Amino acid sequence: SASGFEAGAKGLFADGRIRANVAAFAYRFEDLQVNTYDPSRIAYTINNAGEVQQRGVEADGTWQxxxxxxxxxxxxxxxAQFKDFVGQCYSYAFPTGTVRATAVAPANCSFVNATALTLQQDFEGRAPARAPQWSGSAGFTYETQIAGFGVAVTGDGFYSDSYYASETMAPATLQEAFWRYNAGVTVTSPDGRYSAQLIGRNLSDENYILYAADRTGGNSVPGAIGEQRGVVARGREVALQFAAKF
Structure with missing residues (x-):
């Protein structure tokens, strides 16, 4: 179940050349279901998070x-923060012969009881996976005429704050803050029927992690955090596109 509110405002300024929107929101998600990959069982498990609180502010605008x-x-x-949620720890292999009395849990994890080597993780106060605290974008479009042909140049930059790509928040899945950039040039015929576009995506060739999970098959090197497998965003792409209207 979810409850909350959102309030905002929209405005036009400078004879409509400036458009601005701003909104503030606060939501509470109770009994949230969180899917976590279990590499030993090779299956996804459903964990019940007691609550996720989400508060924030968004703003966007354009200026002609x-x-x-x-x-x-x-x-x-x-x-965004978890509340009342104890879930799965990331994969970790204890050295052979380790006993509970002398075992040390890896970072951010703890033991479920005083006798077993089974690990758990308290997510209280931590943000869910793939939930950056700050994000934003900035860009431009410039349009002009050259010898009767329409020419449009665009450029955009996108920013993301750091986040964990894995639900278990294994240290190796921490994606640091990054920027990525897109740009393009469009040329349109004088009659508007034909156009050609040169499009560049992720021109900075940023290899950021979209999703990650423990390696299938279980733990890795004894005394070390298990290997992680991730899905990385597509790198730099450049495309040439043609269009015709009939």
């Missing part, structure tokens, strides 16, 4: 600086 130049930007701050 000139007839041909438009600037845009957006920013978001989201503070």
């Amino acid at each position: 600086a000139t007839d041909g130049l438009q600037l845009r930007g957006a920013i978001a701050y989201v503070d």
Whole structure:
């Protein structure tokens, strides 16, 4: 179940050349189901998180600086935290012969009881996986005419704060903050029927992690955190596209 509120405002300024939106929100998700991959069983398990609190502010806007130049930007701050949630620890292999009396749990994990080597993890106050605290973007579009042909140039930068790519928040799955950039050029025929586009995506070739989980098959080197497997975003892409209207 979810409960909360959202309040915001939209505005037009400078004879409509500036558009701005801002919103603040606060939500509470109770009895949230969290899927976690179990590498030993080679299966996903469902864990019940007592609660997730989410509070934040979002703002975005555009500015028609000139007839041909438009600037845009957006920013978001989201503070999301688990409440009352003890779940699965990431994969960890204890050395052969380790006994509970002398065993030391890996970072952020603890033992479920005083006799077993089974691990758990308290997520109280921590953000869910893939939930950056800050994110935003900034970009522009410039349009002009050259010898009767329409020319449009675009550029955008996207920012993401750091986040864990894995639900178990294994240290190796921490994705540091990063920027990625897109750009493009479009040329349109004088009659508007034909166009050609040169498109560049992720031009900074940022290899950021989209998703990660413990390696299938269980633990790895004794005394070490298990290997992680991740899905990495597509790298730099450049495409040439043509279009015709009939």
